[in-house]
Amino acid sequence: MDQFKTVVGQxxxxxxxxxxxxxxxxxxxxxxxxRRTRTTAEYYAAGRxxxxxxxxxxxxxxxxxxxxxxxxxxxxxxxxxxxLIYSVGWLxxxxxxxxxxxxxxxxxxxxxxxxxxxYRLRQTPIRISASIGALTTVAFYxxxxxxxxxxxxxxxxxxxxxxxxxxxxxxxxxxxxxGGMLATTWVQIxxxxxxLGGATLLVILVLAHFHFSPVALFDAxxxxxxxxxxxPGGLVSNPWDALSLGLALMFGTAGLPHILMRFYTVPDxxxxxxxxxxxxxxxxxxxxxTTIIGFGAMALVGQDVISGIDKxxxxxxxxxxxxxxxxxxxxxxxAVAFATILAVVAGLTLAGASTxxxxxxxxxxxxxxxxxAEEVRVARIATLLLGVLAIVLGITFKGQNVAxxxxxxxxxxASANFPALLLxxxxxxxxxxxxxxxxxxxxxxxxxxIVISPTVWVDILQNPLAVFPLRNPALVSMTAAFAVxxxxxxxxxxxxxxxxxxxxxxxxxxxVGAE
Amino acid sequence: MSTVRKPRHTQELPEFKSLVARRWVVxxxxxxxxxxSYFGFxxxxxxxxxxxxxxIGAHVTLGIPVGVGIxxxxxxxxxxxxxxxxxxxxxxxxxxxxxxxx
Numbered sequence: 001m002d003q004f005k006t007v008v009g010q011x012x013x014x015x016x017x018x019x020x021x022x023x024x025x026x027x028x029x030x031x032x033x034x035r036r037t038r039t040t041a042e043y044y045a046a047g048r049x050x051x052x053x054x055x056x057x058x059x060x061x062x063x064x065x066x067x068x069x070x071x072x073x074x075x076x077x078x079x080x081x082x083x084l085i086y087s088v089g090w091l092x093x094x095x096x097x098x099x100x101x102x103x104x105x106x107x108x109x110x111x112x113x114x115x116x117x118x119y120r121l122r123q124t125p126i127r128i129s130a131s132i133g134a135l136t137t138v139a140f141y142x143x144x145x146x147x148x149x150x151x152x153x154x155x156x157x158x159x160x161x162x163x164x165x166x167x168x169x170x171x172x173x174x175x176x177x178x179g180g181m182l183a184t185t186w187v188q189i190x191x192x193x194x195x196l197g198g199a200t201l202l203v204i205l206v207l208a209h210f211h212f213s214p215v216a217l218f219d220a221x222x223x224x225x226x227x228x229x230x231x232p233g234g235l236v237s238n239p240w241d242a243l244s245l246g247l248a249l250m251f252g253t254a255g256l257p258h259i260l261m262r263f264y265t266v267p268d269x270x271x272x273x274x275x276x277x278x279x280x281x282x283x284x285x286x287x288x289x290t291t292i293i294g295f296g297a298m299a300l301v302g303q304d305v306i307s308g309i310d311k312x313x314x315x316x317x318x319x320x321x322x323x324x325x326x327x328x329x330x331x332x333x334x335a336v337a338f339a340t341i342l343a344v345v346a347g348l349t350l351a352g353a354s355t356x357x358x359x360x361x362x363x364x365x366x367x368x369x370x371x372x373a374e375e376v377r378v379a380r381i382a383t384l385l386l387g388v389l390a391i392v393l394g395i396t397f398k399g400q401n402v403a404x405x406x407x408x409x410x411x412x413x414a415s416a417n418f419p420a421l422l423l424x425x426x427x428x429x430x431x432x433x434x435x436x437x438x439x440x441x442x443x444x445x446x447x448x449x450i451v452i453s454p455t456v457w458v459d460i461l462q463n464p465l466a467v468f469p470l471r472n473p474a475l476v477s478m479t480a481a482f483a484v485x486x487x488x489x490x491x492x493x494x495x496x497x498x499x500x501x502x503x504x505x506x507x508x509x510x511x512v513g514a515e
Numbered sequence: 516m517s518t519v520r521k522p523r524h525t526q527e528l529p530e531f532k533s534l535v536a537r538r539w540v541v542x543x544x545x546x547x548x549x550x551x552s553y554f555g556f557x558x559x560x561x562x563x564x565x566x567x568x569x570x571i572g573a574h575v576t577l578g579i580p581v582g583v584g585i586x587x588x589x590x591x592x593x594x595x596x597x598x599x600x601x602x603x604x605x606x607x608x609x610x611x612x613x614x615x616x617x
Contacts, residue, residue, distance in 0.1 A: 242558075288583055
């Protein structure tokens with residue numbers, strides 16, 4: 001394998017062929033979905049007709065990004081065990097969604113998580129501040145995905161960066177604009193199926209080299225690169241850093257607008273709960289596969305080849321696919337990675353568009369008085385605007401280091417969206433002023449602290465010393481958002497909201513009156 | 516939002532209060548188990564790396580089954596919640612809803 005020659009980075013006909021098949025099928029689904037997408041419940045929530053298993057696949061499709069597939073496999077292939085630590089962190093947010101958020105969210109809301117926060121509080125201030133939290137989260141996540149898309153597609157197919165971003169943006173706009181949530185959900189389901197199937201096949205091909213024994217694979221990696229690759233390295237050196245990042249991942253997942261929005265696509269709380277069980281299983285299985293793929297690439301492809309093509313190791317999985325299954329399998333895996341990027345940006349764009357149309361336009365500008373047709377039209381305009389903006393941002397941030405933006409998106413989600421959502425569900429005394437103060441504190445603090453943290457202040461702005469010590473701000477910004485929300489609510493009584501909490505409980509726990 | 520008949524009555528039902536209380540007890544116990552396992556792992560990595568680097572085979576370390584184990588454990592916790600909710604929670608919800616006639 002030392003003389004391994006690769007076609008990664010060239011426009012491979014097989015990969016392009018697979019990719020066109022995927023595009024053709026998903027656009028046909030979009031056409032099918034477009035004829036079933038007229039009302040707001042259809043546009044935002046696929047008519048609430050998605051089953052728990054389907055939504056579980058779609059949720060995992062939304063969450064398993066190309067960055068986690070290619071990035072974590074690459075991290076494992078170059079750093080060994082530390083990559084697995086990373087995987088564990090990305091999974092543990094899912095049970096939190098189920099235990100604290102999923103069912104009350106499904107019962108109380110309609111299309112966005114702001115519906116839940118605004119349930120018994122004053123609409124205008126809540127909708128505006130919740131939109132700030134949601135849009136900030138979506139924007140950072142979207143920029144990171146678009147830049148990643150351009151870079152990865154350039155690495156994999158040799159396509160120019162700008163062209164890759166325009167293709168991803170255009171196809172994604174077509175899905176969301178015409179097919180709404182129904183098309184987006186089926187794109188996610190197909191993508192999740194392809195990604196899970198492709199990764200499973202890759203693992204089988206790799207383990208075939210090791211008599212189907214993962215232990216033999218780990219041993220081979222350790223013999224080649226030393227026992228240290230199977231032991232924790234330098235990833236968790238500062239416990240405060242690790243704690244803060246852990247909080248962001250754990251509670252940020254429960255504050256991601258595009259994930260929360262998916263719970264409205266199922267008919268009731270029971271299906272919502274089941275969908276988290278399936279999603280957690282699929283995502284956990286996927287991260288275990290990714291770890292094996294990383295060690296497989298280390299053992300079969302070799303670290304020199306992997307880091308020779310991309311310093312970050314992002315091509316470890318495609319290289320391994322080529323080594324283990326030839327050019328055809330490489331083409332398949334590359335097309336799956338492309339499909340993955342498309343599906344994730346589609347979900348994000350729909351979440352952003354529903355915030356703009358449902359929260360800001362309908363509930364703030366039109367004071368909740370707007371016809372179904374008007375709302376769907378506005379949602380479509382918002383989709384188009386956000387899609388074009390995503391392309392422009394993707395091109396603007398070309399060559400920039402945006403890896404920190406995913407961590408920032410999780411920090412904002414954990415600090416701005418999660419505390420307000422949880423407090424509105426569990427606390428009678430929560431007030432409008434408390435919610436607004438909590439969301440604004442969480443958003444501003446998360447963004448401000450990351451700018452003066454080592455992540456941006458030192459790594460990107462090249463200052464010698466960081467003002468704020470933690471690489472991820474969630475420990476401080478999330479704690480502050482909870483504290484501010486509670487203290488401001490104590491200081492500003494809202495008897496009417498407290499009175500309506502009784503009705504909210506009936507709906508949250510019994511589903512009485514749920515959409 | 517549909518109107519609810521006899522809402523004041525239902526919220527004061529002891530069954531409803533106990534249902535909400537039980538739901539949060541189960542949720543919080545499961546959340547606590549998750550927090551302890553994950554942050555226990557992270558703190559072990561920070562303060563006692565050697566434990567996870569200990570060999571359990573020719574080369575394989577204890578850290579590998581522990582890392583994979585936390586992923587599987589987290590998933591099993593969601594399974595426990597679904598099992599409990601399908602078996603007990605939904606039944607109580609149905610009983611209360613039948614009683615209030617909605």
